[in-house]
Amino acid sequence: MASIVFGGASGLAMLGLITLIHQSFTQQAAASNRLATLFGFACLAVLVLQVVSKCILTRLSQSTAARLQFELCNRIAAAPLPELEACGPHRLLGTLGGDVGAITNALSQFPTVCANAMVLISGLVYLASLSLPLAIGSVIMASLGIASYLGGLHWANYHLRQAREDRDEVRKQLQAMVFGIKELKGNNRRCVEFMYDVLLPADTAMRERLIKGTDILGAAHTWGRLSRFIGIGLLIFVWPRFWPVTSETLMGYTLTILYLTSPLDSILGWLPALNNANISLNKINALGLMIDPSKAIACGTQIPEFRSISLRNVSYAYRSPHSDQESFHLGPIDLLVMPGEVLFIAGGNGSGKTTLAKLLTGLYTPDQGELLLNKQVVDQAALGDYRQMFTTVFVEGHLFDRLLGIDANPMQLKRWASILGIEDKVDFETGHFRLGKLSRGQHKRLALLVACLDQRPVFVFDEWAAEQDPGFKEVFYRHIVPELTRNGRSVVAITHDDRYFFAADRVVELVDGKMVSSRRQRIAA
Template sequence: MKKEILEISRSKLVPLKSIVGYSILAIISGLSGFTFIATINNVISQSISSDSVNLNNYLWIFLGTIIVFFVTRRWLSGGIINLSQNIYWGIRKDVIKLILGAPYRKLQEYKDEVYSTLTSDVGNITSASLLVITFFSSIILIISCLGYMAYLSISLFLVSLAVIVVGVLVYTFRARKGDQQFQEVRELERSFMRTFSSILDGSKEININPNKGIDIYENKLIDIISHGKETNVKAYLRYLNSELVSQLLFYGLITFILVYAGQILDVSIDIVISFVFVLLYLLGPIVNVMTIIPFMSNAVISLKKMNTLKQELENHQFEAQARESNKSKYYNFSTLEIKDYSFSYGENTFSVGPINLEINRNEVVFIYGGNGSGKTTFINTILQLFNLDKGTVTIDNIPLALEQMDLVKSMFSPVFSDFYLFDEFYGIEKVDVNKVNYYLELFELKNKVTIEKNKFSTTDLSTGQRKRLALIYALLEDRPILVLDEWAADQDPYFRKKFYKEIIPKILNNEDKTIIAITHDDSYYHVADKLLKMEFGKLTEINKKMLETIL
């Protein structure tokens, strides 16, 4: 159990100052109760050995211990409530901060683990962090009671200590299997979150074909739930049975002392009664310790999972802050040149590159190609969502060092094919309301959407209309290069024509933007200044003079 306590304290989830302060309060509160029991023992002992006992002598002791118990318990309970909320929300804040600084591919890989951390792990660690204080104070009380028991009778103390050691050994031996079962349940939690996510992400498909949902529920989810429930029950029952065995030994010890201690160990009746009172009081802290252990074990498993997650996601927050002042360094670029860009999903799998491409300011670049040709993968590489296997970037004939590659990312505002539309203008310091209203009218959304309290009044629109809002959002970010992945695919023929014939020219003239767009609208390829074809991961520039022969 010492290892579990060290893991919780080293995690800094509970500040050392709080552990010390609340532990002192818990110890004082516990010792006041212990003093109350000890005083009762003295009164009983004197009552047995003497006919007259002046109880007034103990009145102030009783009142003092009651007041100390009440005050310390009140301070301790209030502090624990405050601490529990700090821990609960603090862990969530730290995990989300970690996610915001994580590499895109790592975040996608560990998405299910992140969900598990924010749900089960946070609760486990929060509960255990609070129980550390109870555990520590219980240990102090156990030591105090053992010392008092030795003072009352060495012989009875040795007998009691032997029984307690046997109980601890039984409990520890059986707990090992319980820890393994808790670990198994934690692994099942990730599978549960993955399956649950598939239900949410595939809700449209499930709505069309309910058999998909029934199949997932009956043949996948129920198995995970049943296995998790059964394993968790077995683990907790193992701890419960161990606790009951220990308590059974304890009650047997009390019975032995009451019935045989006077005869076998030659202990006076007043010492026997006092000793039994202390044993009964000692039972509470011992039960507390045994009850806390499974929660601590669960928390240690969660803590290890969370620490592993932190290491895997590689938080780059410090570097991001360092770049903040330089993020607009290349906004006024003239030429961005990509050299030998290459990316692979792994050995003997699909790869893109090497790609060489020059992008000039205020030009329109269209990319087309068949499904699976590598268009989206290429876009993800130039956006630095995927780490390059190799490749360099030159801006205005100035090569960028490897540690500066993320500065390229700050030059782009993308609208992905699977875009997410934020309803508020996050990351935009000052929203130009006049510009928003201009584009709402240009995109024919003025009668549907307005600006209210720094956000869109609604995002409950058709997919094509929501994509228009996403493009307006990208324009408000005021970055020099727009990246559009199949943006026009969800627009009706009328608005698609308007986009290519009217909107793109206005964006170029009004905003001085560069546009890189993945598109299959071959009727409008002539709008592009540069036309590129992606095939088998290779990018080829098409001569515009040959455009008519291609279409």
């Protein structure tokens, strides 16, 4: 509101300057000193008001961007994991980067648009005071020019909307290039085909759409500006032939209309930004991220008491994004996890082990069946707290560059780092990690270090030992797993290492989404 007030006052002060210039041509020289004094005060007012308005706008723009991005991040954090996985990281990053910026840009310009609208209204009132018929004619001419501009904007909008869709594909392929650079470097033919048959066509399609939309928009904007000068020409050369008007009035009209061109341009120039913001908002809605806050799952912080966790007749199905047909079905599954237990989940690739782990940890919601904690059904409202019971290390899990949400003293950090052989990758004073040039094994060991320090009631490890050398496999199964299960904690591990099944109390085997066996172990080795 303050920016609108200062911006409007600045516009009115500028309009006062135009009025004083007009009066200097029509009044006697005796009043010139008074007009010069008023002109100086008006210039000072314009300077101060515009500087203050721009400073306020800068702060408004940055605070709006920060608030909008933080709100969107909160919504992403609250969104169900399957929906986020269906969106893909390239779309989420595109939304957080481009779409948030487009919406913020439109919102930050709104106070300026309101201020310019006040200037336009005041200018029209001044024109009407000079000549009402001439003011009506000016409004009609301006309306025709604005209508033609809006028609061009509507035409350009189609291409710009398509360009926004194409940008997601480009971002997807750029992400593929960055994460697949080793594979591209190792096969020149693959690299050439990717660059020329995948990346370049996607980028070309996006830019062609963008160029068409921008060209149409530029032509419409140029015509809109030119139409106003055509209107001035009609006022000067045609209007006096049909309606008597003094030269002083025509001069006042010409000066005022020339000045009003700037605020009108600002308003019309805001419309493409508003259009882009609308496209971005529709994109966010299409991704399903504009979640009703009343339905969003709260990020729980309380760790419930752990007496038992069970999955009762649980089923989950993946569906094709282009149809409602199931591409993989897990279940029905009945599973019980007790305090102090070591449970191994075994099975071939694609048997549903990771899906079962995500259902167990509350990251997926069952299509059918029930998830129970301490024999009580976990509903949507309790799911946030339920997830706090687990420390997880997934195959493709992300590793942050520091300890987050864990109060670990340097001695604990140093002990676990020594056990895992990664002392050189940890800053023991700050809790930061040195992530440069990590092998996959070191990456997983750092992730395990974080999990061991977290000390939640249940640890879930997804193929942790798959990329470790035999020495660290021995340490993991013979020393780390038993230590983690002390004080009633449980370990659930997805593993192919049948030679270490002795470390488990129970082994569950999956085949094609079905549980085919559940047997007790703990055979000495």
